[in-house]
Amino acid sequence: MNKVSGLARLLEAGHFGVTCEIGPPKGVAVDTLSEKGSWVKGYVDAANVTDCQTAVVRLSSIAAAVHLKSLGLEPVVQMTGRDRNRIAIQSDLLGAYSLGLRNVLCLTGDHQRFGNHPEAKGVFDLDSVQMVEMVRRMGDPGEFLCGEPIRGELPVFFVGAVENPFAGSPELRVRRLAKKIEAGAKFIQTQCVFDLEGFRRFMALVRARGLDRRCHIVAGVTPLKSARMARFMRDQVAGISIPDKVVNRIEAGADPAATGVDLCVEQICELRRIEGVTGVHIMAINWEQVVPEIVRRAGLYPRPAC
Amino acid sequence: MIVAEPKSFGELVEMVGDHRRLLVASCSGCTAVGGVGGVRQARELACALRIHFRIRGVELATEVAGVTRQCDPEFVAELDGAVDRNEAVLSLGCGVGVQFLADRFNRVPVFPGLNTRFAGGLTAAGIWEEKCRLCGDCILHLTGGICPLTRCAKGILNGPCGGSQDGLCEVGDGMPCAWQLIYERLSSLGRVGLLEQIRRPRNWADSGGGPRRLGNGGAGE
């Protein structure tokens, strides 16, 4: 069993990382999950498995991560505080570690109101900052949140967190990012970037505080499949900013999906040039099969061995 | 104050059921101030119930009793005689009041006339907003006098989350993002540095771990 996270080794070695997102099925259709895994295998350094994203019940992120791992992928387990209290989170993470999973991305979680069980009780015992710190301390110095030591092998995870550079004042976002890093986040995955100018301003603030030297910043990208999707994400999804010129270009293109891929590849190339960005995270929502093309065309293939 | 709202008329009719003599108990505390549980509302409701039952060919006798505060056993005791004259009690107090009545009058059923919603106050004409979650461990000195536990939809202590946009919370309804408000307030107070301190996980033992009790039973008097 691998003792340490492959993703961590690769990023620490200075490689520009490529990760992607895989949404588990809304059921037990593991073959569709494996199919998605087989599409991206070899093209990404890690596959990030969502935890009932947008509060819709799906196959658990830990179970899905185990399935992907058996295919030879390096999974990142997403863990939200929406559905679990501190006892459940720690317990699930011990389980995840015992199954060979080494990467955890801590999120507060989308509000249950958006999902398919809007009447559920939101737990939110811990927020993402508190969760990051708890997971870090489980590995080092090796104790539960209550302070009790963990006996035997310690669950040392490569701990990540997310940041949305576009949610409210960038100055406030950077302050919060600093807190997550202080709490122990070793990699930060950002919300998908369409507004490069806004993202550059954000990164300037990040660098001004030296935060880029304390963690790996993996910028999120999303290939837009259609003009409808572009408009929907611009108008309906909280915390996403898509400049009109991006939407216009998709609308004008004869083949919107091809234009979406072009745009995504261009964005990755731009992001690579921004100081402090050490990887990209491709969120191809229900479109995982496009990931290899994007990775190839962005000049990020083949991937280094980790 | 405690903010409550009337239950639907249909629900009340169902509760009253076959009872023919109903005591409607108002409360002059929070629910009267909130315009849902005072003597006036009790009279209106009693009359509406009588009309409704009469249309269905049933005579419902009602009696309205004003209680100063239903959350105080001394005032509740004043209802003894009235309760004796009736078969059931409909309380227009908050959930606390209903329980005080139910504890004292265990011979008759006590029905809640209101849905008790939250601890809050009037922020504009006719708009009541929740302000306090009664958590028992106040941190308002750290958050510019704005409670994130109550006013952030996720109750997070290290906010804002990634859904905050244009000052509004991701859950919608035009609710402001509490953490944006906190940021603005702390900025104007020159105390924005407070946002850089990591707030540790809350101790819920005293607010989510069962019923709470306070005081030493007068032993210190």
Added chain:
Amino acid sequence: MNPDPRIIAFCCCNCAYAAADLAGAMRASYASEIAIVAIPCTGAVEPTVVLAAFEEGADGVIVAGCLDGECHYKSGNLRARERVNVLRSMLETIGLEPERLEMYQVSAAMGTRFAEIASEFAGRIRGMDPSPVRKPRGEGGEPG
């Protein structure tokens, strides 16, 4: 159909009550089944009073106050209008037709208009069934 309806009209003495008076002085004929109750302002008509009228068997209730901007207490008529709206939906919930309650606004000089309104409303109520709450005349209601 209800050939013998009982209608209560709560009339503000600054406008509608005076208008009713004027209608009388003008010998304008209007529905005789309307019993007029003078009140200082429609703003003073509490919901319980309207409900009590229905409980006592009224087939219809009118609340008649001043024109917009002419209330002697500034906004009593506006509050009354809001209240009447709330009461109408309440009537519906408890099992009475909301059309049994109506708010009208007139000035003291509108004697003819008052007579019209009264006849129109009485016509409406005559066209409906008697109130299901109605008891034989003379029997008292419950003490509130």
